[in-house]
Amino acid sequence: MSDLAWDADAGRLLTQQLTSGNPLFIVCHAPAAILATRIHGESPFKGFNITCFTDEEEEGVGLASRAARPTLIPRPAAAERTIWTVPQAIRFLDFYRNADLLMADLVEVLIGTGIRKGEALGLHWNDVHPSQGVLYIRYTLSAVDNNQLVLTTPKTRTSKTWVAVSPRVASALQRRAHDKPASSGDGFRGGLVFHQPDGLPLHPGYVLNHFHDLSRQADVPRTTIHDLRHLAATISITAGVPLTVVSKTLRHSMLSTTANIYSHLTAQAAYDAVDSIDHTLTASDRTTNRHRRTPGRDHNPTTLLKPTTA
Template sequence: MAKRRGKGEGCISKRKDKNGKVVGWCAVTTGGINPKTGKTKQVLLYGKTREEVQEKLIKALAEKQAGVFVEPSKLKVGDWLDKWLNDRMKNHLRPTTWDSYKYLIDTHIKPAICNLQLKNLTSTHPHDLYNAKIAGGRSDGAGGLSSRTVRYIHTVIHAALKQAVREGLLAQNVVDNVVIPKQHKKEMRVLTREETERFLTAIENDRLYAAFLLDLTSGLRVGELLALRWKDVDLKEGIIHVRRGLVKIRNQEGETKTKTAFHEPKSKQGKRDIPIPEDVVKELRAHRARQNQEKLLLGQEYQDNDLVFCTVDGKPIEPRNFTRTFHRMIKKAGIPHANLHALRHTYATRLLEANEHPKVVQELLGHSQISMTLDTYSHVGMDLKRKAAEKLAGLVKEKAW
């Protein structure tokens, strides 16, 4: 009795046209996983003769045994990246993440390797791509990309190729062993106490004074600040409830390329409650009174979105416009080289300098892990280090001479 073939060992049969004429031979074996069904895919191997097909089948089975089998395909890298992003990841990524992936693929990855057949991709290709981007990869031609951006490009390529391996389109992920650029830690900008006073003086008559003051005393991210609703603010208890953020996403249908949208935080730690000082509560009350006056003046033209900080007609403030206002005020205050994120950094730094426990600071900032907080604010003053050293005073007995 003939031995029955095992699953995946393949079978060979004749290929016939519609008239029943034999036009070739075909072998069937198994390949990767079908992403839609979750089941193993069938792979067809064609040839003019039985011997030709049998040779292909034997080779395929040997490659599968060795873990290097790749399904026959002329699929190009660019086509696979599009398919992976649109068909595999569209429903699994936040809109902002999907947009950033698409930008990196269209702007930096596809122009370099889109026409290369996926099965011919080697570790040399991404390695050369990373080096080229570091040397001069900015889309505006003004120099190279940061190591952080190149690492992000690597993350996208690695994820796309990992799925290709799972589906049997590649034998291995060729970027697994590619050396990626080290990420250089940017020097963090924290406002000094004197700069903080100058900044607050410069903005005291600005319509958005309360927004900058709250940012400085709560450590909110810009998107969280601009998405804040009055129902998220407990003025009686002096607590801010962070429940969402304002983001820019690609506009798929409208006339403009991008649009603003509100989204929940990325992690559960992002949803948090932040106590604020009493003087900030007072300023928020005054801000709300001024906002109510704007509503009365505009009447029905005012778009009431319950936003704490909005345009004069109630619409969400574009993050870019808010940043421009900040830079204008920083210049007015005579403070050099500071971006809007410096307010959040200043908030966290002052807490740590006041000996607040890092775990509390992590929760207030909405960091997913305490290691992120400790790493980000490892700069916190030499004075704290000296105080730590002074705790050991008297541990070593004075030597008698």
């Protein structure tokens, strides 16, 4: 018996077995490769019957072992997210409204709208319309090779749309308007909502590192800026906002994306839904029974009396 792997010597080994006249048993985990073997243009299996077995069948008779197979390295588990609670978010915002108003306003906008970090950093004043209560997402700021800053289109086609603005977000944008530098027509300078003192854009790497430093100083858990987007979704879902509305707010391309990411939150909503059905049916059932008429004597079924015997 020979357990042959497909390599450069397979043809030579097969030829030796075939010409030896001895019974031939071949166990191969790549039957397609064996069938494609050619020696001097011909298959060495010409005139032989070939039977292929599954891995389970080979293991059942002891012809193969799982230990001999290549080891598959499992994908590492995704790091567990740390999402702020509402009190922790308020603590951060209150802590830095006096110490670092720029970062406080940026975090306020990120939580209040659910937009992505790059979208906030690429937000232009031309796309902010407080009187209409909306802002438009047209750009995202990215760092190529963590160095050169470029403006690109949003992540998906559905991301390039309008986002509703709450009073808290409108107040943060109004504070940023007071800090708006004069436009100089020099590339990014002058048109961005969130910017450096000279009007140039904030580097995404700097924003993340500075955010971590501020979180530590405010004594709130370390989280990522993108997790502020998850906080926005968490607040909305736990407040009873329909999942379709949450998906629209986050601008996911499909509702299933929102459902998959926040399934741990929608589970409670599912229980609330069936409880609502139960309460509605039960209340209606009680009302119906209370007003249901009781049949009178005239409506009783006719009773047949059996004649008495004399």
